Amino acid sequence: MDALNQADTAWLMVSCALVMLMTPGLALFYGGMVNSSNVLSSFMHSFIALGIITLQWVVIGYSLAFGSDAGGGFIGGFEFAFLNGVGLEPQEGSTIPHILFMAFQMMFAIITPALISGAIAERMKFSAYFLFIILWATLVYDPICHWVWGPDGWLGARGALDFAGGTVVHLSSGAAALVCAIVIGRRSRPGPPHNLTLTLLGAGLLWFGWFGFNAGSALAANDNAALALVNTHLAAGAAALAWAIFEWIRQGKPTALGVASGLVAGLVVITPAAGFVGPTSAVLMGLIAGPVCYSAVLLKGTLGYDDALDAFGIHGVGGALGAVLTGVFASAVWGGTDGLIGGNSALFIENIIGVLAAAAYSITMTFVILKLLDVTIGLRVSKDEESEGLDTNLHGEEGYHMGGAGALTE
Numbered sequence: 001m002d003a004l005n006q007a008d009t010a011w012l013m014v015s016c017a018l019v020m021l022m023t024p025g026l027a028l029f030y031g032g033m034v035n036s037s038n039v040l041s042s043f044m045h046s047f048i049a050l051g052i053i054t055l056q057w058v059v060i061g062y063s064l065a066f067g068s069d070a071g072g073g074f075i076g077g078f079e080f081a082f083l084n085g086v087g088l089e090p091q092e093g094s095t096i097p098h099i100l101f102m103a104f105q106m107m108f109a110i111i112t113p114a115l116i117s118g119a120i121a122e123r124m125k126f127s128a129y130f131l132f133i134i135l136w137a138t139l140v141y142d143p144i145c146h147w148v149w150g151p152d153g154w155l156g157a158r159g160a161l162d163f164a165g166g167t168v169v170h171l172s173s174g175a176a177a178l179v180c181a182i183v184i185g186r187r188s189r190p191g192p193p194h195n196l197t198l199t200l201l202g203a204g205l206l207w208f209g210w211f212g213f214n215a216g217s218a219l220a221a222n223d224n225a226a227l228a229l230v231n232t233h234l235a236a237g238a239a240a241l242a243w244a245i246f247e248w249i250r251q252g253k254p255t256a257l258g259v260a261s262g263l264v265a266g267l268v269v270i271t272p273a274a275g276f277v278g279p280t281s282a283v284l285m286g287l288i289a290g291p292v293c294y295s296a297v298l299l300k301g302t303l304g305y306d307d308a309l310d311a312f313g314i315h316g317v318g319g320a321l322g323a324v325l326t327g328v329f330a331s332a333v334w335g336g337t338d339g340l341i342g343g344n345s346a347l348f349i350e351n352i353i354g355v356l357a358a359a360a361y362s363i364t365m366t367f368v369i370l371k372l373l374d375v376t377i378g379l380r381v382s383k384d385e386e387s388e389g390l391d392t393n394l395h396g397e398e399g400y401h402m403g404g405a406g407a408l409t410e
Contacts, residue, residue, distance in 0.1 A: 005095035011221035012096050012104055018212025019107035023050055023114055025209055028202030029260070030118050030309050036194040037389025038122045039399035045117035049133055053110040056137050058083055061109055062102050064142035066150050073154030076146050095220060104216060105145075112141050112169045118309030119177035122187050123386055126394045128379045132369060136176065140365045144172050144358050159347060160354040161330060161337065163228065164217035166272025166322040167351075167358050174316020175359045176366040177307060183370045184379050186306035188386055196256050203260035207236055210267045214274040224335055228274035232267065235286035239266025242290025258294070261314060265293035268318035272351075273326040276336030281329035288325065293318050320355045327351035 027046035034042045053061070060081055067076030080086055080102075088097045113133040120129070147155040148162050155167075162168055193199060214232045218225035243262025244254040269289035270282055277285070297313035300306065307313060327348035330339035338344040373379055380386075385393040392398060 003095065004090055004097065005220070008095045008220040008222075009097065009100060011225065012100050012216060012219065015212035015216025016100065016104045016107055018209045019104065019111070019216065020050075020209075022107075022206055022209035022213065023047075023111045025202045025205030026111060026114055028198045029206060029264070030121065030199075030202070032195045032198030032200075032202065033193040033257075033309050034121050035191050035389065036400055037391055037398075039194065039198075039391065040395055040397055041126065041390035042117070042121050043399075044126065044395065045121070045129060046111075046114045048130065049110050049114040052130065052133055053113065053137055054106065056134055057102075057106045057109050061137060061142050062086070062105065064138070065109070065145040066102075066105065069146070069150065069152040073147065073150075073152050073157055075143050076150050101219070104219075108165055108169055108213075109137060109141060109145070112165075112173045113137055115170070115173040115311055115315050116177045116180060118311035119181040119307045120184050121308040122190075122390065123380055124180075124184060125378060125381055126390075127377055128373050131373060131377070135369045135372075136366065139369065140172060140176065140362050141168075144168055144361065147358070148354070155350075155354045155357065158350050158353070159337070160323075160350040161276055161326055161347060162272045162323065162354070163275045163326075164214045164271045166268070166319045166326065167354050170268045170271060170315040170319030171323065171355060171358050172319075172362045174312050174314070174319055175362040177311035178305070178316060179363050179366040180370065181300075181305045181307040181312065183367065183374070186304075187308065188383060190306065190308070193257060196260075200256055200260050203263055207233075207263060207267065210236070210271075214271060218275055224275045227279075227334060230279055231270055231274045231277060231282035234279055234282040235270035235289065236263045236266040238283045238286025239263060239269065239289040239293075242287045243294050244290075246291045246294050261297070261310060262290050262294070265289045265314050265318045268315055269293075269322035269325065271319070272322045273329060276326060276330040276334065276339075278329075278331055278334045281331070285322065285325050285329065289318060289321060292321055316359075320359065323351045323355050324348070 023046050027043045031039045031042045063080035064076045067079045070077040145168050147153040148168050215225040215229035240259045240263035243258050247258040248254040266286040266289050296317035297310045328340045330336040332338045340348040
């Protein structure tokens with residue numbers, strides 16, 4: 001049994017907290033982009049995931065994702081259900097407590113379904129969303145997580161690389177977001193973001209938390225974590241700049257929303273590669289991510305689907321792009337496996353297989369889950385509820401009380 005390392009344990013505890021902070025950051029990022037009458041309902045999508053997925057992960061999710069393979073590299077067994085056997089000792093090859101590894105991975109499991117909420121904002125029943133994320137986490141996230149990171153998962157065994165969740169987190173949720181946007185339909189009255197200052201604050205918190213997301217995935221306070229941290233920042237900065245420049249060229253003005261979206265796109269794209277590529281490659285990946293994800297966001301206007309908060313364009317396309325570019329830029333010099341530019345086409349091919357498999361599975365299962373919910377409890381709020389706003393109709397609250405000073409004293 002490996003001995004616990006105090007520095008590694010301390011770093012993973014900090015990283016766990018950083019990744020948890022990303023979910024409130026996502027609430028701010030998404031909440032600022034919706035109508036003012038839907039801001040609380042948007043926030044609720046992220047905050048309720050902190051409750052629902054925490055319990056799902058403890059009861060069965062962690063075991064399905066990281067338990068011993070139950071056959072074919074597809075899903076884990078039930079050995080860790082209710083955290084049975086998840087204690088203070090490190091796992092084989094690890095220097096951190098098993099329970100801390102579980103908690104760190106739990107934060108990934110929480111934010112992944114919350115990302116999908118960007119596609120269904122301002123029109124999905126809260127009851128439908130509540131059940132959707134339970135089913136989606138169990139039937140989609142946990143299996144894909146096992147494929148890549150679980151013991152004997154079939155994609156990991158083939159050699160596909162995903163350092164911190166480009167495929168597991170972002171591609172899976174982004175592909176699901178596209179299905180959600182198409183199945184639930186367009187908003188009746190889409191409007192401009194009501195408070196971009198919230199969105200920018202959320203983007204900043206996401207950037208901050210992403211250091212734990214990526215650098216923490218080294219699972220140790222070591223050189224690989226340092227590389228992942230630097231690469232994370234470089235890609236985000238490069239993508240923010242690239243998005244702003246392309247936006248500037250296309251519409252004559254760079255926007256705050258564009259910079260916020262660009263930096264998140266850069267964070268998404270570097271996620272699968274953070275500990276496998278050098279800093280120059282991280283910059284290049286960010287510069288590529290900006291225009292590619294910007295173009296993907298524009299597609300919704302061309303194709304007519306209403307991905308309200310650009311979950312597919314940023315996370316789905318960004319996750320797929322990052323996985324493919326990992327197969328291009330990964331380098332043994334930086335501790336990974338050589339990719340395409342290093343003369344190894346095998347990694348490039350395996351990562352493409354991973355992208356196609358994860359996307360196809362997420363799309364198929366998401367469609368099945370949505371159709372099941374639609375025929376049982378229904379997916380969409382009524383036209384009147386949508387017109388009046390979801391905050392008061394679904395939660396009995398208002399994000400902004402407009403009654404004036406006098407109303408405060410009544």
